[in-house]
Every structure is written in C-alpha cells, then in structure tokens.
Amino acid sequence: MKKNYLKKFALLTLSTIMATSMITGCGSSTATKTDSSSKTEATGAAKAPVDYKGTIKVWSWNTELKDLGIIAKFNKAYPNIKVQLVSIPNDNSAYTTKISSTMSAGVGGPDVFLAESAYVKKFTNTDYYEDLSKAPYSAEKLTSKMVPYTVDLGRNEADKSIRALTWQATPGGFFYKRSIAKQYLGTDDPAAIEKMMTTTEDFIKLGQTLKTKSAGKVKLLAGYNELVNVAIGSRTKGWVKDGKLVIDAKMMTYLDQAAQIRKEGLDAKFNQWTPAWTGSMSDKTTFGYMLPTWGLAFVLGVDAPKETGNYGFVKAPTPYYWGGTWLGISKNSTEKDNSWQFVKYLTTNTDFMEAQAKDKGDFMNNVDVQAKLSSSDAGNNAYLKGQNVYKVYTELVKGVNGKLFTEYDDTINTAWNKEVDLLILGKTASKDAFLKKFKADVVNAYPDLKVD
CATH class of the missing domain: 3.40.190.10 (Periplasmic binding protein-like II)
Structure with a gap:
C-alpha cells in the first residue's frame, strides 16, 4: 500500500x-x-x-x-x-x-x-x-x-x-465521477467511458472535451502527475539495465503530455496527498483519479465516503500497478x-x-x-454503484510486467518526479536542462551506475 x-x-x-x-x-x-x-x-x-x-x-x-x-x-x-x-x-x-x-x-x-x-x-x-x-x-x-x-x-x-x-x-485504473460524465459526456457507463480513453492521447482529448463543454469548469485530473504511473507501466525497458541508466521513450512522451495538460489547463494543479487533492474527490469539477486497487477503499472510501454510487472505474490507457x-x-x-x-x-x-x-x-x-x-455478484462494489470491480481488476492485472522493476526504482522515480515538477513550473529552462539535472540526481544517488 x-x-x-x-x-x-x-x-x-x-x-x-x-x-x-x-x-x-x-x-x-x-x-x-x-x-x-x-x-x-x-x-x-x-x-x-x-x-x-x-x-x-x-x-x-x-x-x-x-x-x-x-x-x-x-x-x-x-x-x-x-x-x-x-x-x-x-x-x-x-x-x-x-x-x-x-x-x-x-x-x-x-x-x-x-x-x-x-x-x-x-x-x-x-x-x-x-x-x-x-x-x-x-x-x-x-x-x-x-x-x-x-x-x-x-x-x-x-x-x-x-x-x-x-x-x-495492486493493478491500477481510472476512477471517474459519474455525475460529471453524465452531464458533459452524455453517459456514465464504464464501457462507454473506457472507449474514450484507449490511449493517453485519447485521454487528453477527453480532457479537452470536458473543458470545452463545461466552459473550463471541469478538470480532467487533479494534477498532471496522475499520469506518471501509467507512463511507468507503459515502458518496455526498466530504469536500469546491465548497470546503466535507461530512459524509456514512454517517459519522454509523458514529459510532453504533462506539459500539455498543465499548459491547456486540464488539471486542477493539486499535488497528491494534500488536503486539496483529497478534497477534490468530493467536488463537482475534478473528473477523476488514477489509483490502484487500494485507492478505492482506502483513499476514495476514506476521503469521499458520501460519494458512494457516484464513481465508476475503467482501465487506464496502459496497465500499471502501484x-x-x-x-x-x-x-x-x-x-x-x-x-x-x-x-x-x-x-x-x-x-x-x-x-x-x-x-x-x-x-x-x-x-x-x-x-x-x-464472475459473480460477490465482486460487485457498492461504492461503484454495483459495478463488478473484481472483473476489471482481473483483466488489468494481466498486463502488468513485473520484470521492468528494479531495486533502484524508488529513488529514481522520486528524482524523476521532482525534476518534472521543476520543469513544468518553469524552474527548469528546457528538456535538455531537465535531463541534465535528472541524470545528475541519479549519479549522486548511485555513483556506480553508468549514465550517458
């Protein structure tokens, strides 16, 4: 957890x-x-x-x-x-x-x-x-x-x-507010919503649609970094291979998409685990959250208990775990x-x-x-309006690749997220400067790793 x-x-x-x-x-x-x-x-x-x-x-x-x-x-x-x-x-x-x-x-x-x-x-x-x-x-x-x-x-x-x-x-997916979906997308059906976000590009287009139809009131995500675990799960290469740092192309795509989400005003600019983030789980303007299995009972269930029946759950564009x-x-x-x-x-x-x-x-x-x-009503979830969440979890978990993860991941992920934030906030001048700082962080943490 x-x-x-x-x-x-x-x-x-x-x-x-x-x-x-x-x-x-x-x-x-x-x-x-x-x-x-x-x-x-x-x-x-x-x-x-x-x-x-x-x-x-x-x-x-x-x-x-x-x-x-x-x-x-x-x-x-x-x-x-x-x-x-x-x-x-x-x-x-x-x-x-x-x-x-x-x-x-x-x-x-x-x-x-x-x-x-x-x-x-x-x-x-x-x-x-x-x-x-x-x-x-x-x-x-x-x-x-x-x-x-x-x-x-x-x-x-x-x-x-x-x-x-x-x-x-602990596979992850996307929890969304049915009320917002119904009002601005015309449906709150998980099957229909899932078809709108089969790729991360489609997911961002969904955010643009919500922005347009709500006159800017509705945000796709609480924060752009909701997508980072999806990016990590979409990789074909882990952070370290044969003692060398590897930056998968999917992580650079995420960098561009994070910048796009912030630039176009598709996120609410809330940081995870802050009161603003948890508070947004009950508001009428934040569409949804990328969370794993435990996020249902121990995040949404704790921080937005009165939203029972107002959330649905769908696959993320790429399988991930958290x-x-x-x-x-x-x-x-x-x-x-x-x-x-x-x-x-x-x-x-x-x-x-x-x-x-x-x-x-x-x-x-x-x-x-x-x-x-x-395969039975035993998997139905009251918080999700009776949706069989176990059925979705069971499909999601099949796509998680555990061979991508290394003993270095916690430290490298932390360094990556820190430097991404600095870039998005304009405190780092360019992607080249971002990469230089990120690699320096990795070298500082693991001097024995090869870093180009």
Whole structure:
C-alpha cells in the first residue's frame, strides 16, 4: 500500500468505512471459516495448525496487518502462534534503515518483516530474507495461482530465488465521477467511458472535451502527475539495465503530455496527498483519479465516503500497478517454522483471501479467488454503484510486467518526479536542462551506475 498513507485511516473505524466501499455479497459461511488444512493451502502442513506454538515478531512500517484484521484471521486458524507486530514508521527512511542495520548485524530483529513495492527489491536482492525456493519452504510449488508480477518482484535478481511473497495484487485504473460524465459526456457507463480513453492521447482529448463543454469548469485530473504511473507501466525497458541508466521513450512522451495538460489547463494543479487533492474527490469539477486497487477503499472510501454510487472505474490507457506489501522470513529468525506458517497462510489460504476480499475490499493474489469474485455478484462494489470491480481488476492485472522493476526504482522515480515538477513550473529552462539535472540526481544517488 502507498507508504505512510495507512497512518491516516488506521485511526478511523474501518468497519464503518468499509460498509460503503467493501465488496458486497459477503456470505457468513466464507467469512467465518477457520480451516487451514491442506484443502485450502497449496501444501499440507506436517502437523495441524493448532499444534504450532510460539511467538513471532513481525516488523512493518504501519499497522496494516492489525487494522485490516489479517492477524486476527491468522489467529483463528493458528491460535497458539502469538504475533507481535512492531510498527516503525518510514519517515525519512527510518524503517528501511532499521531493517538494514539490524539485518547487517546478523542477530536479533524480526522473524518476519514486510516490504513495500517501492523498496522490496532492495531487500530481496540481499540475503536479509530466507530463500523460500529451497526446502523446507519449496515456495516455487505455491506460485501457480499467484499473479506473475507479484512473484517477480519477490525474487532475488542474482539467483532468481523467491525471497518474499504477497497476499495482494495492486493493478491500477481510472476512477471517474459519474455525475460529471453524465452531464458533459452524455453517459456514465464504464464501457462507454473506457472507449474514450484507449490511449493517453485519447485521454487528453477527453480532457479537452470536458473543458470545452463545461466552459473550463471541469478538470480532467487533479494534477498532471496522475499520469506518471501509467507512463511507468507503459515502458518496455526498466530504469536500469546491465548497470546503466535507461530512459524509456514512454517517459519522454509523458514529459510532453504533462506539459500539455498543465499548459491547456486540464488539471486542477493539486499535488497528491494534500488536503486539496483529497478534497477534490468530493467536488463537482475534478473528473477523476488514477489509483490502484487500494485507492478505492482506502483513499476514495476514506476521503469521499458520501460519494458512494457516484464513481465508476475503467482501465487506464496502459496497465500499471502501484503499491503492495510483501513479506518474508528473516535470515536471523529463531522461529522459522512458525514464521513460515504465517507467510504461507497469508499468501496461499483461499478461505482467508475470500474473507479479506469481502470484508475489506482487497484484491487478492490468487487467480481462483479472482475468478470466483469476478464472475459473480460477490465482486460487485457498492461504492461503484454495483459495478463488478473484481472483473476489471482481473483483466488489468494481466498486463502488468513485473520484470521492468528494479531495486533502484524508488529513488529514481522520486528524482524523476521532482525534476518534472521543476520543469513544468518553469524552474527548469528546457528538456535538455531537465535531463541534465535528472541524470545528475541519479549519479549522486548511485555513483556506480553508468549514465550517458
């Protein structure tokens, strides 16, 4: 999930919030199951779940596992494994620094620790995590039902072993206000809106149409940078290849489109995660937002709860993903067996996954669960006026290419966005000057990378 954003909604009563945004069709028979036998896990356990005893320490940068009821569900199946959740906020990289220093020391620390998509590769490419491909874990046997990109991001680049797994997938799309679509486009039907934005060029034309028909009142986006994740997802080359910085042509196209959106007045000039940005989710002038799966329940559902029924969801011009949480077993753990039960339960137990999807609206990393919810009313979403969001998510996630992402991405993406803002705001004179500054930022962060 978006780093640090859970701080905001962790303080809220999630059960109340989810009443408007959770997936409907919640049946008590699934939500109350606690069986974690071999029929619901990809591999059978050597002993019954109740026979596992001990305490495991789990480190995270937030309290997501507690707030979303994940630990509670695990403890219904494994009542004798106590989970001690330690939250270390990642402000100024405090969490990642703590993990690195603790793991480098070689002793102590967590039994299981979590990693966000932004830096999961930094951890999986070290020996901080156990090699889950090897016995007794044999995780390769568990991945056939998982979304491929999620497995790719959890692999060590050198030996291709699995070091971390995730229970969720986070493809992104476009959430739009039906009321604006109906008034200025003549329809609020997701199928019709999707046809209007099959390419980023079409998407910008849609913004121009909204501007013209509303006499400039309606903005396509809150901010031009809503498109950056779409651009990143559209690449054919990652940021780093063979130790060299690579700037995919799609990123330069994004640069031009961002400038066009701002120049033509198609965005509201709001920065993401600011009060103005979240406030615009309830206004009558901002058309929509590029957000991933978790954006439905934990952004729109939190910041615009009264907009229930006023939003629709469609594919973005290009598949992309944003966020997600991976977990693995610390090499220093003295509770590896119990830790593996925790990791395995969260990432393979279909009873847990169905309950989590229905209770909290999470998009689960299991193709069978995805198929079940996307083909029935169980995938319908009240916040989206009954639209089967699982069906759209299931199609979106097929286009995400996890092989594009590297351990350098978080830092390079941050540098890119910073320099783009300076260019758009006129503080950088030209694209050539922009590229020079961006490359200098990369060299400063990673002196060993080759930069032309």
